[in-house]
Amino acid sequence: MERRYFIQKTAAATALAGMGLSLSSFGNAPKVKHLTVLHTNDVHSYIDPFPANHPKNPNMGGVARRAALIESIRKENPNVLLLDAGDIFQGTPYFNYFGGELEFKLMSLMQYDLSTMGNHDFDNGIEGFYAQLPNAKFDFVSANYDFKNTVLNGLVKPYKIFVKDGIKVGVFGLGVELDGLVDPRNYKETKYLDPVGISQDMARILKHEQKCDLVICLSHIGYQYKNEPDKICDMKLATLTKDIDLIIGGHTHTFLDKPSVVKNVEGKEVLVNQVGCYGVNLGRIDFYLESGKATANGRSIIV
Numbered sequence: 001m002e003r004r005y006f007i008q009k010t011a012a013a014t015a016l017a018g019m020g021l022s023l024s025s026f027g028n029a030p031k032v033k034h035l036t037v038l039h040t041n042d043v044h045s046y047i048d049p050f051p052a053n054h055p056k057n058p059n060m061g062g063v064a065r066r067a068a069l070i071e072s073i074r075k076e077n078p079n080v081l082l083l084d085a086g087d088i089f090q091g092t093p094y095f096n097y098f099g100g101e102l103e104f105k106l107m108s109l110m111q112y113d114l115s116t117m118g119n120h121d122f123d124n125g126i127e128g129f130y131a132q133l134p135n136a137k138f139d140f141v142s143a144n145y146d147f148k149n150t151v152l153n154g155l156v157k158p159y160k161i162f163v164k165d166g167i168k169v170g171v172f173g174l175g176v177e178l179d180g181l182v183d184p185r186n187y188k189e190t191k192y193l194d195p196v197g198i199s200q201d202m203a204r205i206l207k208h209e210q211k212c213d214l215v216i217c218l219s220h221i222g223y224q225y226k227n228e229p230d231k232i233c234d235m236k237l238a239t240l241t242k243d244i245d246l247i248i249g250g251h252t253h254t255f256l257d258k259p260s261v262v263k264n265v266e267g268k269e270v271l272v273n274q275v276g277c278y279g280v281n282l283g284r285i286d287f288y289l290e291s292g293k294a295t296a297n298g299r300s301i302i303v
Contacts, residue, residue: 031290032288032289032290033079033165033166033167033288033289033290034077034079034165034286034287034288034289035079035080035081035164035165035167035169035214035286035287035289036073036076036077036079036080036081036284036285036286036287037080037081037083037216037246037248037283037284037285037286037287038070038073038080038081038082038083038282038283038284039082039083039084039085039248039273039275039282039283039285040066040083040084040085040275040279040281040282040283041084041085041086041087041118041220041248041249041250041251041274041275041276041277042085042086042087042118042250042251042253042276042277042278043084043087043088043103043277043278043279044087044088044089044090044091044092044120044277044278045088045089045090045091045092045094045095045100045102045103046061046062046091046092046278046279047062047063047092047094047102047103047106048061048062048063048092049061049062049064049065050062050278050280057278057280060280060302060303061278061279061280061303062279062303063106063110063279065303066110066279066282066303067106067109067110069282069301069303070082070110070111070282073284077286079164079165079167080164081113081114081162081164081169081171082110082111082112082113083112083113083114083115083171083216083218083248084107084112084114084115084116084218085115085116085118085218085219085220085248085249085250085251085274086115086116086117086118086119086120086121086175086218086220086250086251087118087119087120087121087220087250087251087277088100088103088104088107088115088118088120088121089103089118089120089121089123089124089129090120090123091120091278095123099124099128099131099132100121100124100128100129100132100135101132101135104132104133104135104136105135107136107138108135108136108137108138111137111138112138113138113139113162114138114139114140114141114160114171114218115136115138115139115140115141115173115218116140116141116142116173116174116175116218116219116220116250117129117140117142117145117156117173117175117220118175118176118220118250118251119175119176119178119181119182119220119251122178122182122186122187123182123186124186125185125186125187125188126150126151126152126186126187126188126190127151129152130151130152130155133155139157139160140155140156140157140173141156141157141158141159141160141171141172141173141218142156142158142173142174142175143158143159143172143173143174143193143198143199143201143202144174144175144192144193144194144195144198144199145175145190145191145192145193146190146191146192146193147190148189148191149188149189150187150188150189150190152190156173158172158173158202159171159172159173159202159205159206161206161210161212167213167214167287167289168210168211168212168213168214169212169213169214169215169216170202170205170206170207170210170212170214170215170216171215171216171217171218172199172202172203172206172215172216172217172218173217173218173219173220174195174198174199174217174218174219174220174221174237175192175220175221176220176221176222176251177192178190178192179192195219195221195232195237196232196237196240196241199217199237199241199244200241200242202215202217203215203217203241203242203243203244204243206243207243208243213289214245214246214287215243215244215245215246216244216245216246216247216248217234217237217244217246217247217248218248219234219237219247219248219249219250219251220249220250220251221233221234221237221249221251222234222249222250222251222252222254223235223249223251223252223254223256223272223274224236224252224254225252233252234247234249234272234274235260235262235272238262238263238264238270238272239262239263239264239265240264240265241264241265242264242265242266242268244264244270245270245271246259246270246271246272246273246285247270247271247272247273248273248274248283249272249273249274250274252274253276253277254274254276255274255275255276255281255300256273256274256275256300257299257300258273258298258299258300259271259272259273259285259298260272260273271285271296271298273285273298275300276300279303280302280303281300281301281302281303282300282301282303283298283299283300283301284298284299284300284301285297285298286298
């Protein structure tokens with residue numbers, strides 16, 4: 001863990017208009033458009049809340065509480081995107097017994113919109129993941145895993161586009177390098193591609209070709225590696241690319257009380273967020289767009 005656990009509902013307002021985000025298509029917008037992005041990462045099959053006597057996470061988390069929280073937020077604002085940054089699988093007996101079926105069914109009931117794949121999502125092999133896909137009523141994206149010659153070819157897309165309250169949002173996925181983390185027998189002929197080059201291609205396609213108002217990277221490459229400064233991570237990715245507005249991360253189980261703000265290769269600012277692990281936090285970022293200007297409030301909410 002890179003931060004102390006579970007900061008109490010800390011809010012951080014960030015002026016995205018001053019961050020140079022390209023949202024000119026809203027120049028004639030007659031009203032404020034409001035998008036709420038909710039996100040989780042590294043839930044690791046934690047279905048039940050932690051017991052009250054747990055030394056680190058007492059009485060925290062649990063799918064039922066998360067579902068109730070998400071439902072209450074949707075009542076505030078119907079324009080919600082619910083995203084997960086990978087490692088849905090592995091961590092409790094629920095995965096050992098049901099192989100991911102329960103996790104996918106519960107996420108479907110909570111109406112997740114999209115997820116990317118983490119390294120532990122290969123723990124039952126690529127065939128095991130494929131076998132559970134009928135239980136997922138949401139899609140998976142990964143732009144830098146080439147699934148050609150595998151059962152996931154054509155099923156996991158590079159990106160997906162959503163329209164909420166007239167806001168066009170493009171979301172693409174990134175995965176961590178599998179070599180050294182996952183048994184090659186589990187990922188078969190899956191090829192890992194350079195996240196930086198792929199991200200720049202995805203951002204260009206989504207922002208300029210598809211004319212998305214917001215571009216989100218749903219990442220499982222890790223927030224930051226202090227002992228490995230040259231290793232690619234979300235914070236480094238933000239500095240090396242352009243046209244990405246928000247990076248939602250996973251893998252390193254990093255608890256942030258608010259999104260980090262990083263300047264990209266053009267000097268424009270990017271939000272980078274991650275909410276720890278085990279479903280004890282729900283990330284929330286509210287975007288407000290009006291007359292060519294955008295603002296956002298980001299916070300981490302204890303479940």
